[in-house]
Amino acid sequence: xxxxxARRPPYGKAEIASWVDNERGLIDRNIYVDPEIYEMExxxxxxxxxxxxxxxxxxxxxxxxxxxxxxxxxxxxxxxEDRLVQVLLNTCAHRGNQLCRAEMGNTKTFLxxxxxxxxxxxxxxxxxxxxxxxxxxxxxxxxxxxxxxxxVESYNGLYFATFDANAPSLHDYLGEVGRLGIDQMSAYGxxxxxxxxxxxxINCNWKIAVDNLLDWYHVNVSHRSAMRVGYVNNSMMxxxxxxxxxxxxxxxxxxxxxxxxxxxELDALSDSERxELDALSIEERAKLAPRITxxxxxxxxxxxxxxxxxxxxxxxxxxxFPNLWIASRAFQLSLRIPRGPLQTEIxxxxxxxxxxxxxxxxxxxxxxxxxxxxxxxxxxxxxxxWTFSTKSGLGRVARRRPHNLQMALGEDEMLEDPSGxxxxxxxxxxxxxxxxxxxxxxxxxARTWDELRQSRxxxxxxxx
Amino acid sequence: MDFPARxxxxxxxxxxxxxxxxxxxEQFLYREARLLDERCFEEWLGLLTDDIHYWMPIRRTVTLDxxxxxxxxxxxxxxxxxxxxxxxxRVEKLVTGFSWAEDPPSRTRHFVSNVEITGRDGDEIxxxxxxxxxRSRLESVTDHFVGRREDKLRRVDGALRLCRRHIFCxxxxxxxTNLSVLF
Numbered sequence: 144x145x146x147x148x149a150r151r152p153p154y155g156k157a158e159i160a161s162w163v164d165n166e167r168g169l170i171d172r173n174i175y176v177d178p179e180i181y182e183m184e185x186x187x188x189x190x191x192x193x194x195x196x197x198x199x200x201x202x203x204x205x206x207x208x209x210x211x212x213x214x215x216x217x218x219x220x221x222x223x224e225d226r227l228v229q230v231l232l233n234t235c236a237h238r239g240n241q242l243c244r245a246e247m248g249n250t251k252t253f254l255x256x257x258x259x260x261x262x263x264x265x266x267x268x269x270x271x272x273x274x275x276x277x278x279x280x281x282x283x284x285x286x287x288x289x290x291x292x293x294x295v296e297s298y299n300g301l302y303f304a305t306f307d308a309n310a311p312s313l314h315d316y317l318g319e320v321g322r323l324g325i326d327q328m329s330a331y332g333x334x335x336x337x338x339x340x341x342x343x344x345i346n347c348n349w350k351i352a353v354d355n356l357l358d359w360y361h362v363n364v365s366h367r368s369a370m371r372v373g374y375v376n377n378s379m380m381x382x383x384x385x386x387x388x389x390x391x392x393x394x395x396x397x398x399x400x401x402x403x404x405x406x407x408e409l410d411a412l413s414d415s416e417r418x419e420l421d422a423l424s425i426e427e428r429a430k431l432a433p434r435i436t437x438x439x440x441x442x443x444x445x446x447x448x449x450x451x452x453x454x455x456x457x458x459x460x461x462x463x464f465p466n467l468w469i470a471s472r473a474f475q476l477s478l479r480i481p482r483g484p485l486q487t488e489i490x491x492x493x494x495x496x497x498x499x500x501x502x503x504x505x506x507x508x509x510x511x512x513x514x515x516x517x518x519x520x521x522x523x524x525x526x527x528x529w530t531f532s533t534k535s536g537l538g539r540v541a542r543r544r545p546h547n548l549q550m551a552l553g554e555d556e557m558l559e560d561p562s563g564x565x566x567x568x569x570x571x572x573x574x575x576x577x578x579x580x581x582x583x584x585x586x587x588x589a590r591t592w593d594e595l596r597q598s599r600x601x602x603x604x605x606x607x
Numbered sequence: 608m609d610f611p612a613r614x615x616x617x618x619x620x621x622x623x624x625x626x627x628x629x630x631x632x633e634q635f636l637y638r639e640a641r642l643l644d645e646r647c648f649e650e651w652l653g654l655l656t657d658d659i660h661y662w663m664p665i666r667r668t669v670t671l672d673x674x675x676x677x678x679x680x681x682x683x684x685x686x687x688x689x690x691x692x693x694x695x696x697r698v699e700k701l702v703t704g705f706s707w708a709e710d711p712p713s714r715t716r717h718f719v720s721n722v723e724i725t726g727r728d729g730d731e732i733x734x735x736x737x738x739x740x741x742r743s744r745l746e747s748v749t750d751h752f753v754g755r756r757e758d759k760l761r762r763v764d765g766a767l768r769l770c771r772r773h774i775f776c777x778x779x780x781x782x783x784t785n786l787s788v789l790f
Contacts, residue, residue, distance in 0.1 A: 343780065
């Protein structure tokens with residue numbers, strides 16, 4: 144997809160590069176508030192990236208659909224007659240009207256409520272009122288279907304779409320780190336979506352919401368009330384035991400890691416013993432397995448095969464660039480959907496492993512309904528921090544001062560295990576956030592996918 | 608006037624008794640609304656039975672022929688799916704001194720109207736009502752939560768207590784930073 148003259152970016156490469164100072168760990172506040180930078184993001188990040196759409200179990204039946212977003216482009220995600228997942232731009236080819244007004248449902252066709260142009264589940268124009276009498280049979284319906292995503296692919300049942308035909312395959316896009324992030328959730332077996340996507344709006348820039356998921360510095364302060372009432376086990380935070388993995392194109396996994404001792408205790412448990420512990424309350428479990436109280440649900444033994452002896456100890460949050468958080472502490476995904484530079488919609492998708500016992504389901508659901516989402520014991524305290532970290536950038540003087548992401552800059556080592564897996568083992572840090580912005584800057588500087596492929600940073604080695 | 612006496616135990620309830628019951632229920636609802644507005648959360652908890660189910664399902668924009676999908680069902684995802692213990696923890700969180708979403712505190716006003724007795728079963732009375740929860744926060748945050756509630760009250764030792772609160776909001780995307788207030 145080429146950038147049109149009307150949308151020619153107002154900023155050149157050097158200027159874009161100056162917003163993210165990798166050497167000094169400084170971020171220009173303008174990137175959170177400038178409408179022109181936001182327009183560039185829609186073009187060069189969202190219209191180009193692989194965007195998460197849904198899980199296969201969201202659309203079990205032919206005709207099942209949900210409406211989602213790629214940047215600000217609304218799309219219909221629908222299972223067609225051939226059981227393929229189609230991603231269709233939700234705009235009538237006639238006058239651009241929004242076609243599908245519901246956010247989910249089941250249908251045989253999509254009828255435009257304006258003039259009645261009707262589309263099949265694969266996006267083809269199948270109904271044209273007045274075809275003969277008004278159009279005199281002259282409109283070539285084969286040319287006026289809905290715009291489809293350039294590519295739709297899935298990994299472990301998670302469907303992604305891109306509007307850029309030059310994008311690499313989803314597999315290559317995710318790379319090792321992106322795939323590991325998804326594997327962390329998939330390792331529990333086949334997942335089935337729990338009905339209901341939580342949605343709320345926060346007046347913050349989407350990037351602030353994204354980088355926060357890699358920020359384990361805020362937890363002790365922002366979420367102190369949740370910790371005080373015993374909702375979050377303090378040992379979960381482990382500020383002195385952190386692992387960060389960085390992936391090409393901006394994917395990251397960052398956060399706590401298990402100690403060798405904790406992993407050894409876990410290794411000693413069979414999968415059925417793990418399932419039994421999973422069905423217990425936090426208190427009951429603490430008595431039986433004191434070292435693993437903070438892990439919920441307990442990781443199955445196959446996680447070690449998937450992630451390797453080092454990766455399996457990573458308990459942090461994966462972000463699939465640009466905006467998909469794999470909340471792998473349980474079975475949830477969170478999308479941070481941009482709504483202008485100063486607003487973000489937060490969507491929470493929730494899953495359960497198909498093979499879970501009723502007791503396991505109950506405990507997992509309890510955890511998931513009470514942690515995140517707007518009423519979540521953790522998330523309710525995040526939004527205002529994000530709002531005001533964004534909004535302060537509107538001040539003309541405040542905008543001159545950069546955000547500081549200097550924690551642990553140059554203090555750590557990228558370790559490589561014999562399998563080639565790279566990670567940083569350290570204390571609380573800002574490596575993940577710096578990497579996210581560094582890659583974001585590269586996305587914005589590159590005019591095409593080919594250029595991005597050439598210019599993207601490889602995963603760093605050595606001192607970091 | 609015709610007041611429904613559905614489910615009343617012996618069917619012999621007089622109109623006056625029904626009016627008094629309506630009055631008693633409304634007074635109960637106003638009182639607990641005021642307790643929430645005045646941040647008397649502990650006292651509010653005292654009005655709930657130990658087996659309360661406090662639940663706010665997710666509402667979706669759907670077409671009429673998919674209207675059965677409008678709300679998530681019990682067991683599906685929800686914004687609130689709380690027991691008394693969960694609500695007690697929420698209240699404990701609010702008074703820790705570190706509950707930033709409510710410190711400085713939101714200024715709330717809980718309105719209830721259209722109070723209708725929809726069912727009677729022994730000591731339990733089902734009540735449907737319309738609510739409007741207004742929240743003013745910090746310098747310029749203004750939130751409105753509007754919808755229908757299906758409450759159930761139980762007479763315990765002569766006094767009314769809340770044993771169910773099912774909250775059906777009218778919005779499908781929560782137009783607020785969070786739901787750190789109680790409904």
